[in-house]
Amino acid sequence: QVQLVESGGGLVQAGGSLRLSCAASGTIVSIQTMGWYRQAPGKQRELVASISSGGSTNYADSVKDRFTISRDNAKNTVYLQMSSLKPEDTAVYYCNANLYRSYADLFRQIWYDAWGQGTQVTVSS
Secondary structure (H helix, E strand, C coil), X not given: CEEEXXXXXXXXXXXXXXXXXXXXXXXXXXXXXXXEEEECCCCCCEEEEEECCCCCEEECCCCCXXXXXXXXXXXXXXXXXXXXXXXXXXXXXXXXXXXXXXXXXXXXXXXXXXXXXXXXEEEEC
């Protein structure tokens, strides 16, 4: 069993900041890419930011220069520091991890796609 538990969401005024955290636990041998997605009402889920096991990052154009993704490999945790928040950032934010649950899976390169339960971020104008 693998669990991703998010925390840090909430209500903030436009221009404010929030920091999301996501901790992975359970049967995990190795975590590859970790990322944050979001889904606003009536819209498709979209990638916000991702970070590889080596620290390479990728951001959606809409959040570049405002959001920063980071991870602590020792704690199997990924963070999303969000600054200069806008009302259009309002969404449910989901943590995602591509990971190997066994050495057999690692050898065969069969990774598991894990998701958190989501945390609400609301930005008021």
